[in-house]
Amino acid sequence: MMIGRSEQSVTALARLRRFASCNAPVLIEGETGTGKELAAREIHYASARSAKPFVPVNCGALPDSLVESELFGHCRGAFTDAKTTQIGLVEHARGGTLFLDEVDMLSLHAQVALLRFLQDREYRPIGGDTRKADVRIVAATNASLEQLADDGSFRLDLLYRLNALYLRLAPLRERTIDIEPLAEHFLAIAIERLDLPPRRWSEAAMQRLVAHEWPGNARELENATLRACLVAEGDEIEVDDLVTAVPAIDGDPEHGAVVECRREATFRAAKHSAIESFERGYLTRLMRRAGGNVSAAARLSNIERRQLGKLLKKLGIEKQAFRDAE
Secondary structure (H helix, E strand, C coil): CCCCCCHHHHHHHHHHHHHCCCCCCEEEEECCCCCHHHHHHHHHHCCCCCCCCEEEEEHHHCCHHHHHHHHHEECCCCCCCCCCCEECHHHHCCCCEEEEECHHHCCHHHHHHHHHHHHHCEECCECCCCEECCCEEEEEECCCHHHHHHHCCCCHHHHHHHCCEEEEECCHHHCHHHHHHHHHHHHHHHHHHHCCCCCEECHHHHHHHHHCCCCCHHHHHHHHHHHHHHHCCCCEECHHHHHHHCHHHHHCCCHHHHHHHHHHHHHHHHHHHHHHHHHHHHHHHHHHHCCCCHHHHHHHHCCCHHHHHHHHHHHCCCHHHHHHHC
């Protein structure tokens, strides 16, 4: 369940539910701890595939020498150690969703294998015959695949295949209004997990939570909540408990400044929202004028093409939509 009341969170959730209505691949980008797997599950369980398997795989853990066997399986005797027939992750996910986390970690060899599968929707177990696969692909990364493609470490044709639908998950520092409901949610989970009597955040502790940057995003906040809940002795979690759990918070502003910081965070969120609204409106009109042609749009706006591409990706504006409208 995705939790958040910020404009970014509400927009992301609505977009994920729209993505659930079709079978096109989805690429989710976001910093570590922003909830990319949670977003992938939201797509799966809101879709017609919800009764079928959701199969997550960390691409960084796939050995390059065995990647095709891991993805597509193998038949007995296909190679020296193939003593039994083994189905692959694609077959495990049949009818459902295959979630490729850290897709940027795939080697170039593995990228070729995945590209071939995405192009034809067919695969061949090692030593076996070609088979059809009814699988939805959702990929995630905390890197910029466009930048990696520019650097030559990620195939551009694979990026285009994965990027049929795109979502960027905003870091927690860009949506500070979500910190309080997330902290309350994680506290309820921690209390149940540790089998503790009810506890609550003190007002001062909550202000410290909101003022903190959370470089590890929601995952870091969840872990900090668990530790603070464990060290607190009363029915209220105080600032001292929080500092014990997250020493870096001790360097954050003191009480009065934290309150002001909270007000500033609200201002920053409003400013960010206004800027994003302007950018979205301007770029939507621009892409409509250019008929979805990014190069033409770059010339019209006097924006460097690569920078324009990044802005379109950040805002989830799909150039194909304007081409289809022509």
